[in-house]
Amino acid sequence: MQQRLNKQERQEKLKAVIRDNPFVTDEELAEHFSVSIQTIRLDRLELDIPELRTRMVQVAERVHQKVRSMVAHEMVGELVELQLGKFATSILQVTREMVTQKSGICRADYLFAQANSLAAAIIDAEVVLTGSARLRFRRPVHLHEKIKAYAFLARKKINKYLIKVVSSVDSEEVFVGKFIFVAQQEGK
Structure with missing residues (x-):
């Protein structure tokens, strides 16, 4: 929450906030800038910034081009x-x-599937198989919550990869998984 800005200042800061976090909602922006949701929508329209769903699709299309597995x-x-x-x-x-x-609690298979597919996406290979997974569910996830999963390569040994995934809701950890993947050589 910050003090009211004039329109030009608000629009400049709005561009910067959306550039840094394209997944921010109009509601969150309205609260951040202490203005109405309609004002945010008008600002986005004037600045030629698409709505959240369109921004998400644009980012996803750009990122998906890199995935091989x-x-x-x-x-x-x-x-x-x-x-x-x-x-x-x-x-x-x-x-x-x-x-x-x-x-009204999210089924565990969705948290696992998000983590597993995210971990597999990191590996630069055509075919990857989940070898094993060690999972910890920290707290239930409820309807309408947004799960942000972050995966990183912890270790690589020849064609085996240890990937750690941490999923959170509003920066509260809800799931942790350690996955071992095996990359198959092409033609085998």
Whole structure:
């Protein structure tokens, strides 16, 4: 929260905030700049900045071009950052289809699938197989929460990769996984 800025200052800062975090919502921006959501939408329109969903798709398309081990529709969550052989980040919005009807808690297979596909995306190989996984679920994830998963290569030995994934909701850790992947040589 900051003091009110004039329109030109607000629009300059708005561009910078969205450039740094293309996944920020209009609601979060309105709160940050102490203005209405409609004001943020008008500012975005004037600045030719697309809405959140379009920004997410643009980032995902740019990042997905780097992935070798899977095609875009196999990825669980929106891939937002990828440095092959180093790290990757994805975001998964929890929807009604992902939660149990009784409790409204996200099913564990979605957290695993997001982490597993993100970890596989890091590996610079055509075919990668999950060898083993050690998982820790820290707390339940609820409907409408946004899961941000960060994966990084911890170790590589010949064709085996140890990848660690940490998933969080609003910077609170909800899942940790250590995955061992095996990269198959082409033609085998």
